Amino acid sequence: MKRHLINAVRMMMLLTYRFFRAFPRKRRIVCLSRESDRPTTDFRLIRHYVRQTHPDYSVVILAKKLHNPVRYGFHMIRQLYFIATSQAVLLDTYAIVVSLLAGYIDVPVIQMWHALGNMKKFGYTALSSKEGRKFSTASLLNMHRGYTSVLISSKSFISDYARGFDIDPSIIYEAPLPRCDLLINSSYRAQQRERIIREFPELGRKLNIVYCPTFRKKTPANQTQAAAALADAIDYDKYNLIVKCHPLDDLRINNPHVFQHYPSQYDMLFVADYVISDYSTVIYEAGLLDLPVFLYAYDWPDYSKKRSLYIDPKRDIPTLFTDDAEAIVRAIEHDDFDHAAYQAFIRRNVAIPEHGSCTARVVEHVFDLIAAR
Template sequence: MKRLAIAAATALLALLYRFCRLFPVKRRVVCISRQSDDAPIDFLLLKEELSREEPPYRTVILANKLESPLRYVPVVAKQVFFMATSRAIILDSYCIAVSLLGKRIKAPVVQIWHALGNMKKFGYAALDTPEGHSSETARLMHMHEGYDAVAVSSLNFRDDLAAGFNVDPSIVFEAPLPRVDLLRDPQFRSEQRDAFLQDHPEMAGKKTIVYCPTFRKTPAPNEKEAMRSLLSAVDFDRFNFVYMPHPVSRQALDDPRIITATRSGADPLFAADYVITDYSTVMYEAGLMGVPVYLYAYDWDTYHEKRSFNINLARDVPTLFTNDAAAIATAIDLDQFDEQAFARFTESNIATLAGESATQHLTRRIIALAEEQPPR
């Protein structure tokens, strides 16, 4: 039944795509995300840079979370129209329409993914694991098919991304995400910090800890206990505690002392004096800003069995890696963090480009793909 339903959906998408191809192809790029309902900052930066081209490229950003399959139908239809009438398609996540249409798509499809660097195995490299998808689902949905190019923050991860997307490594190219420019810009960081603190005046006079855990398909058995331990270890008289959940996570921390934030407004990460995470690539973002990072691996014993990694966190990341919340609180209190070692780790995993910004570099690569062939 599932196979027949997907085959019928694919046939309808193909028919819709052929109809939409009757409309003229415009000097336009379409960016598609299902990470959130807000336009991702990477897409906004690309849009601004593409508008500077001569002649300029128009950019359409379609950002919609998949909350309900029925309500997603018109979203997919809109995606197909812009895919059929644009010069290039940029993705930062899995896109159902792209995968099902595959090689029927005439415009080049560029997958830039949504995470800096790489850490955990995903996609095809994590099939049939508790945190991954099943082989049957991947095959039926043609998961991650149809890509013409894949961007990676450093060629250190080329083979890892190629395995995750099941693509030939030759189409993977080095291009850090545009947000790297903002993370490396002291003025922007200062403005964002001021904006976040202005939104939360109650934070004045204290240093700020931002907690950014990774997404888990199922909560860890000891999650509630671990969160109690973490909050008990924080001295709320001296520190603000900001919780920044993963964009698709449903985890909530119910404590009046906590500020729960998202990135829809001023990014709370820019207000951080310290970052606590676990297995998230947010560590690279913090590293680019020179913010101390500590890894709270409270469920490591079970999580590493569910999800394989491309790096050895305990060995390769030069910071505290522990399931002891009190140890992290002590490290923060004593400023125990090797800033230089962590900076070297970050720079080795996020490429530094000579002579152009990350946004300019990625834009240039996208335009080269878009202009390889004249619009049909």
């Protein structure tokens, strides 16, 4: 039954796409995202760069989370129109219309993905795991099919991405996400820090520890206890503890000292003096900011069974990896962190271009693919 329904949807999409193909194709790039209801930083940087360097082209950003299937269905019709009438398609996540129409879309489709670097197994390498999709669902939805190119932050991840997307490694292109340009820009970082502290003056009075846990599909049984242990270990005369959750996570710590209620547009990494994470790729962003990073793996025995990682965090990431919140706070207080080793780890996994910007590398690759058609 489900297969017949998906096939019917695919046929309707194909007919709609072919109808829209009768419209003139414009000098335009369309960007699709389910990560947010607002244009992401990466797409906004791409739009700005295209305006400066290719003024005869426009960039349309279609960002919408899948909150309501019916409303999203109408959104997909809009996606089909812009795919059919644009010169290229950029994605930062799985897009239903692109994969279901794989083989029919006749312009370059570039999968940029939304995570900097990689840690967790995803896509086809996570099928049938407790944190991944079912194989039958991936097959029905033609998951991650139809890509012309897949961007990657470093060639060190080629094998991981080839398996995760189930693609030929030859279509993988080394180009870190555009937002890397902001993370390595000292002037921008200072501006963002000043902006946040103007809004929240208390964050300028102490050192800031930013806690960035990864998103878990199912809340761990010991999450509340572990979060409370971390909050209780902090000396609030010296430090602020700021919680920076994944957009889909609703973690809240029951402690009045914890700073966790603020608008999502404020990226608290820019006021961080220390970062605590676990299995999140935020560790690469923190590394580009040259911040000390510590890994609070309170649910590692359970998580490692549900969701395998491509790397061994205990062995491959040169920092403290522990389920002991007090040990992390002691490391912070004694500045027990090897900056040189961690920066070497970041350089291996995020290949910042020697010349030009990350945004330029992405955009010029898109235009190379357009020209090759």
